[in-house]
Amino acid sequence: xxxxxxxxxxxxxxxxxxxxxxxxxxxxxxxxxxxxxxxxxxxxxxxxxxxxxxxxxxxxxxxxxxxxxxxxxxxxxxxxxxxxxxxxxxxxxxxxxxxxxxxxxxxxxxxxxxxxxxxxxxxxxxxxxxxxxxxxxxxxxxxxxxxxxxxxxxxxxxxxxxxxxxxxxxxxxxxxxxxxxxxxxxxxxxxxxxxxxxxxxxxxxxxxxxxxxxxxxxxxxxxxxxxxxxxxxxxxxxxxxxxxxxxxxxxxxxxxxxxxxxxxxxxxxxxxxxxxxx
Numbered sequence: 001x002x003x004x005x006x007x008x009x010x011x012x013x014x015x016x017x018x019x020x021x022x023x024x025x026x027x028x029x030x031x032x033x034x035x036x037x038x039x040x041x042x043x044x045x046x047x048x049x050x051x052x053x054x055x056x057x058x059x060x061x062x063x064x065x066x067x068x069x070x071x072x073x074x075x076x077x078x079x080x081x082x083x084x085x086x087x088x089x090x091x092x093x094x095x096x097x098x099x100x101x102x103x104x105x106x107x108x109x110x111x112x113x114x115x116x117x118x119x120x121x122x123x124x125x126x127x128x129x130x131x132x133x134x135x136x137x138x139x140x141x142x143x144x145x146x147x148x149x150x151x152x153x154x155x156x157x158x159x160x161x162x163x164x165x166x167x168x169x170x171x172x173x174x175x176x177x178x179x180x181x182x183x184x185x186x187x188x189x190x191x192x193x194x195x196x197x198x199x200x201x202x203x204x205x206x207x208x209x210x211x212x213x214x215x216x217x218x219x220x221x222x223x224x225x226x227x228x229x230x231x232x233x234x235x236x237x238x239x240x241x242x243x244x245x246x247x248x249x250x251x252x253x254x255x256x257x258x259x260x261x262x263x264x265x266x267x268x269x270x271x272x273x274x275x276x277x278x
């Protein structure tokens with residue numbers, strides 16, 4: 001099948017610019033699969049060509065930057081003066097903005113590619129988030145469970161993951177490990193992808209992997225074998241799902257958040273006074 005790469009790149013550029021945060025190549029790929037623009041398909045040939053053409057376009061300045069959270073430059077912090085260091089502290093300072101809340105709330109998600117978006121949406125509420133990166137490691141599980149235990153408040157988890165045999169089992173496995181460690185979730189809810197969203201969000205199921213060891217169990221529950229990647233969900237829709245969950249009563253108190261932000265503003269003023277008196 002002949003693909004219209006001029007049309008595909010135009011749509012990819014539109015999608016990238018529609019995000020309020022950086023977007024990964026993988027997210028672009030699945031958004032294009034869902035749109036079916038220019039004959040784009042969910043295969044390695046299309047993915048590699050998209051990677052090559054968008055890289056070339058980024059180098060000549062005709063395509064927006066993409067996020068790559070697997071690579072980066074490590075550089076030690078440094079400042080031109082003590083005043084500059086104080087300014088950096090003031091910019092970074094924040095209280096635990098969940099103080100005063102009755103519940104500790106977490107957003108857990110399957111794909112590291114969603115990190116830039118999830119962190120941007122959870123940050124205003126001071127809510128921790130973590131990428132499972134497939135089946136979570138023992139060290140990540142321990143870090144999360146220990147943090148939940150130290151906090152002490154009832155635990156609320158909002159989960160974001162693929163709807164496919166592995167995506168469903170990754171969620172089950174994490175809950176099972178929590179149970180083994182004595183961690184109790186007061187509330188757990190999968191925000192996306194869920195079956196009702198296939199129609200309501202216009203998502204396009206792709207063929208599932210017959211080779212998956214989880215395929216039989218998935219078919220028993222969902223009737224057929226398919227996969228829908230969470231990256232196919234429109235970012236504006238995903239953002240709304242996450243922010244609606246984070247502000248959902250009875251798990252969230254707007255009054256407590258505003259009180260924390262007022263204290264934070266007072267603290268910052270004290271830091272500014274210290275800087276100015278130095």
